[in-house]
Amino acid sequence: MTHPPEKVRRLFELIEPIATVSFSADVDRAFREVGMRGFWDGYFAGRAAPLGLAPAAVVHAAFYNFADGEVARHLPWVWTRISPEDAIALRERASATALRDRLGAVAEDAGLRRVADLATRAALSAPTEGRVLYAGLRAIAVPEEPVARLWHATTLLREHRGDGHIAALVAHGIGGLEGHALLAASVGLTLENFGRTHHLPESELAAVAAGLRRRGLLDGAGAMTDAGRATKQRIEDLTDTLATAPYLALSAEELDELIAGLEPVFAAAHEQVPLDA
Template structure:
């Protein structure tokens, strides 16, 4: 029997803070020490590195939701400062160190090693078709250190789900800008207030909202219609469904152990 979708979503909630440790101060400082100009240089160097020397257009397509020209301000500039191979090593080292610092004494416990093993077993088991970023990460060596292995597995699972999310968004005709508007409305704020798009020219944000309004997903005041809310819920449910394959390798007991172990780590995070 397939695992309940609620448990698949619960794992996502628990791995997210582990994987996104890579976007915290410690790893950022590692990239700045290489000669990166700012946080976003390090972000794109580290996250895009598994794609190799891919041009900005490819990174933009895989990442899906950045504004026009945003990726090109960093790719390929960062590859004049470092290489994808070095960026991968810096990202792993900085992320593992940051995660180790955040979970304290728990980092050396058998529990973390066991959770890392369970998460890794799931993370390396899914098909790669249509999952460009996940496939790039799958090609990397699995770290031996338990904390680094936990971060690596969480990142694999996060990007596998993210690739699937983009597939679902595209299938529903929701582009990157539209996805940010849906997220803003889900969080109870207007599109122009949302941090990922509030820096864009106001006319561009209005155009995105107008496209959603023309589809009946947003009302005259800029909030969800019932159809818009239903679509948002459908996208999330279908994303969870596409995130299921890595966990098929785990028994029901294994998945419960993974969730319990991740919850104890999340509590310390």
């Protein structure tokens, strides 16, 4: 049994604002209260914590899309202020609280537990081989409370998909910053005005763009070529294919039930948590 790719893609869209509540101002504030110096300290402490005290180089490899040296500005320093175990607990607690606040009455809906249970069954079912961040999260105990359980499940599904997306990028010879460049170009931006890369040195951004021009993926103005669009589409299609595995634990009827159950959660969470957070 498999599931239609458009449904797998829709699930990606639905879970994204639920999982990325972890990158919201509320969770950032919770990390700052224990000594983090800014957003990125909390980001790396929370997201890398399932990997334990892994060196910055290992986290850089697992996260894939950060420039050289960016991870090392935060790791291992954050572990002088909080342990990985405490960071995991803090992130879960603060994320569940933030999500509950955003959901309002939806958080009290009797059907939320069923949605959380379906998402959790899917999230715990996929193979971990080659999925470093997903495997790290799988080692963490699953919360019982429905909102926290749903956040945990969507975070697992997001990292599973992210690990697969990295595999797709590697298979197509696209580096982390090059992936940002293609995404930026697809929405009419350049690396210089794209949110995740605008702060990097101009020389580094110019080198990335030049490499993509040599390969025919960007044109002289930095816009995506037909070859660039085709490459990006192949990467997205492969990412969707690789993201299907968790949902194979659900029947077609259960998958539709999960999608329907996530729609009101998405609507409430999406109001305040952007997809690209």
